[in-house]
Amino acid sequence: MRIAIINGSPRGKDSCTMRMAVPLSQGMTDAGAQVNVLHLAELKPLPCRGCFSCWFRTPEKCVIDDGYNEALASIAVAELIVFAGPLYHYHMPGLMKNFLDRTITMAEPWMVPDQSRGGISKHPPRGKTINSVMLVSPCGFPEVRHFKPYSDWFKAYAQMTGLKWAGEVLRPMGELLRAEEMQPRLAGYYTDLRAAGAEVVREGALRPETEIKLQRSLVEGGAEEFRAMANRHFAKILG
């Protein structure tokens, strides 16, 4: 299985997102997959101009010369796409949205009924390689329900575009992944992430119980302890 991880964190390689994605991809590799990571903070994709040149004048190619076409060529050969990035205002960061909007290059303009989904209209995909999608996301707050709008949106996106949903790895308290003093307490979490990566490759999707296990609190006292820790940290910075 070929897998592309799209890292949409503006922090790039030094992000909570990558602290999740690295062990996950190690597990994927353990299970025999080939993993390719695209850091959008390096690509800096510009917004789609809505010119539809990629449909009518330069088929498949975006006219914006910012490296998008080359980056897409490297991920379009994957069967599984992992959208990895932080939760920003209950949704994806702008970098990720810029990239996602540009992937309109991957569809043909025709409107056809999708018989497998009750005849709803869709644009046929140009390539048939990508068949499933997965979400990986850290957030700042301690409760997993902050992800609900984003998770619901992503599942709907997968369904509407005819992609199989391969699961989600959601990480409340995400900033703890970058705290050096936390690292000894995170060994078990990273081991579970690695096992989850292998699970996705072997089974085609994460098991629901694996998703829930990976959402567990990283501190014993749950949200209350986490808020107190965070507020002490903020007070120290603010002086």
Ligand SMILES: Cc1cc2nc3c(=O)[nH]c(=O)nc-3n(C[C@H](O)[C@H](O)[C@H](O)COP(=O)(O)O)c2cc1C
């Ligand atoms: C502009 C902005 C918006 C954010 N919005 C949310 C939010 O809606 N909910 C939340 O829990 N955290 C929010 N956060 C916190 C990030 O999700 C959190 O810091 C995450 O761990 C960053 O991951 P990264 O290092 O991979 O970029 C926001 C951060 C920024 C900078």
